[in-house]
Amino acid sequence: MKISRDAGMRLLSIDYKYQSLGLAEPAMYAQEDWNEIGTVKRNEHSNNGEKQASVETLAPGKVRWQDFNQEAYVDVTMVRPGQDPYARNKFNQAESDKLQMDRSVPDTRHDQCRRKQWHQDLPATSVVITFHNEARSALLRTIISVLKKSPPHLVKEIILVDDYSDNPEDGALLGKIEKVRVLRNDRREGLMRSRVKGADEAQAKVLTFLDSHCECNEHWLEPLLERVAEDRTRVVSPIIDVINMDNFQYVGASADLKGGFDWNLVFKWDYMTPEQRRTRQGNPVAPIKTPMIAGGLFVMDQSYFEELGKYDMMMDVWGGENLEISFRVWQCGGSLEIIPCSRVGHVFRKQHPYTFPGGSGTVFARNTRRAAEVWMDEYKNFYYAAVPSARNVPYGNIQSRLDLKKKLSCKPFKWYLENVYPELRVPDHQDIAFGALQQGANCLDTLGHFADGVIGVYECHNAGGNQEWALTKDKSVKHMDLCLTVVDRAPGALIKLQGCRENDSRQKWEQFESNSKLRHVGSNLCLDSRNAKNGGLTVEKPSAYFYRGDSAEVERCRVISKGIMAGRSFIYEDVAERALALLPLYVRHAEETSGTPRYRMAGTENTDDKQKE
Template sequence: MFNDVYRQDKYAANKFNQLASDSVSVDRDIIDSREHHCKKLSYDVTTMEPTSIIVTFHNEARSTLLRTVYTAMLRSPPELIHEIILVDDCSKDESVGKDIAQLEKVVVLRNTKREGLIRSRVKGAAYATAPILTFLDSHVECNVGWLEPLLGRISQNPKAVVAPIIDVINMDNFNYVAASADLRGGFDWNLVFKWEFLTGRLRDERHAHPTDPIKSPTMAGGLFSIRKSWFEELGTYDMGMEVWGGENLEMSFRVWQCGGSLEIIPCSRVGHVFRKQHPYTFPGGSGNVFQSNTRRAAEVWMDEFKAIYLKNVPAARYVKYGNISDRVALRERLKCQSFSWYLETIYPELRIPPKDKGEFYHLKNGALCLDTLGRRAGEAPAQLVYIQVKSRIRMDPATGWLTQGGRCLSVLPSGDELRLIATHCDAADGNQRWVFEKTASFGGIGL
């Protein structure tokens, strides 16, 4: 029996048609959406290591969660699935997880408070005992032969992070629709993930070798496999991020910049219910969480290119994003590449906006000019020196920064005065933002 609310609005609880999902068998027959080349391949599963499948969920519909678990098991060689770990992120109905825990190989871990996808996945990964981790969203449907291509690729390349082609499960009627194999992951300068079609040489190469992995600049993040030791060496997830959003781009940058490979495996297919709205809430609002998470990713991995993101998303300049020192230390420890390398080598197709070069000025007082004298940030105040070319200071209209030698001029309160110093550039520091006026002076600021 459905309750009154369920009858009135079948979309209310999950933002998809739950009545349609509940009406569909958890092990229904679906189209084999693989291309014909893939169906000819055979895999020696005796050479593959097993995987722990990790699924996190929060108030997920019982039918979609069951379908995720059932299809993962039924359409995989049993010897390749070591365990299925469900992490119940403090769902209201605890019985959903408890009931599914009765299935063979299924373990349910329950959070006593809401932790979000990121921390829940890390919890599941820490519990896992198989050498390979496979993360799945809680509303997917695994297709025929989905697992072998993923694990087979990892056996060839232990540092490959591999994802299936993600087919579409219609949120209204739950029809299963095949997705194009000519897609890869990208992003825009708002740090929003996007799918993009392969074009030109990339498309020609894929059609010439239709079963080969597709190198992808980013991943959607919901479904992927990774060797557990590599996941841990890479620093798992950024635990300073909240709930969900932006973690997929952060991991994508990290994988590529730190010596790994991010690939879509065209012979692996998994369907996913794509929704137009989130069925759950975010602390502080979804926009604020997303900006905080993406700001962390930009600060750690994007180097000078973070300025493009901050120009596109001005509100991100003022969001609190927490301490990132451990992630910066991780990058240094792993000797990761620059973001410039990533753009040139992995994603040269991404258009970089024309640089607003700003304008250069001498900040003069009579015959003297303001100069940082090349000192390290925060070491000493700026000084007045006789005019010379290298004394020019750049005014960046996008950020409001006055920079010289990679350092920003900042106002530092000192007793009853304000002092001008050179320091590390920080978009959140209002003392580094300047407004240019032709008649402006630095009255009241000491050197």
């Protein structure tokens, strides 16, 4: 294969040598199918079988996606018998490889979306897809789904940015497909700089960013473009359906979710409150204002993207960029929306398939610190209380981003909390502990229940939400405006969530002894999970047996003490700042657009805290 380059653009144009793919030339593009201006001709017959029609005119050297030899392209890197199908991409590549590249997926939209008529004069978009060592089948399926599921006049181009993949042909070969342009980095740049590179080359007035392992659903593009056409300051995202990483089953996601985060600044999905869901019953397909987008899939006006400062070009590889752009859009005059009538599937992985210079935890912490230092004002201290180890990670020079914030007259983070994300609980001076109550691998969890609901334990996800609790100075254990309440002062009595009342003795709890057991003050009974599988947590008499735990683990977690209540342990972590005690000492290790993150314990190595260029 010969690759010719323009030095400035590094756009790849390919003169195929079919033998490199083990193909005879006619298998991919038979010479007689081309006329001198590059029009693909096909024998397409009318009802009487007598007509031959020219389907469409393409640029010289381009083919329709239907004519691209998909099997030959995928076969080169296909998983062979005996190979680990998860090794390269951390999803089941064997399942991906055997699926049709243009497979049908369930139409997961609401019925009202199927009857909706979209504006006819919508602007075209440039679709920017960045990738690094992506599975060929997943990448090709993403491209084909864009072309197949989009009105042709609305897709100006698909710009592939190959972030220095090991095999340049992963992207270069795709340059033969209609509307596809390929850029290749000459070194690893990461998601943010690669996306900016693609956006800078875009010819359309609207940008669409997609991850490289997606599948677009029916009429996914029109509702996104319509919202941006109406207001250029809107940044809009589809509902992100789930493509199972093991069997590639396509599953529709809930339409009752918004993007959010906790003070560890890890993205999470928030369920709408019951009141918000009731409000939406009259118009279930109305746009959803969201405090944060997942970051992998969104549409934005091209000029607004530039005006707003593109991406922070000093962020590396991946992570924290969705946090930064979400804060920036809201605080600087724009808005973020999830559009229910737009659905795009995404493969959610449990770990990254690629390496991070310096480690994924360090890179994520560095990027997150940059976002926090620029956009969160004094509220950044809650992040450092939640993730103390982040203070040891240098974050570089942020002056240009601070200058941008001033130039755009952006609002303070306090405004964001009050007007955009009032659901995020801000720790106050009444809290002596704030975070998670942990029991081995499980954490105290509301289980999604509200007033008068029971509580339980669930696998710790270190993302707050249903596992976020505060122990206050007046001895209440609170989740939002609900407190742990003992129904009866006898062993075996259930604990329920009830509205907090200042002098209600049923809601008073305290830590006692060196093992930090949580005891109900009025009954001297301990919070216990022995009945968790049979209806909820209870209070019980303390056990005489206490397991002290691994002292090395306790030291790493900075736990004051660790004990067992009736054989079950709960952990607290002491943090001096603002009399808070936030538990998580974890660094995110998750796939691009969230899902179910995997966490590992953060390192506590001391580094030079001096910030460098």
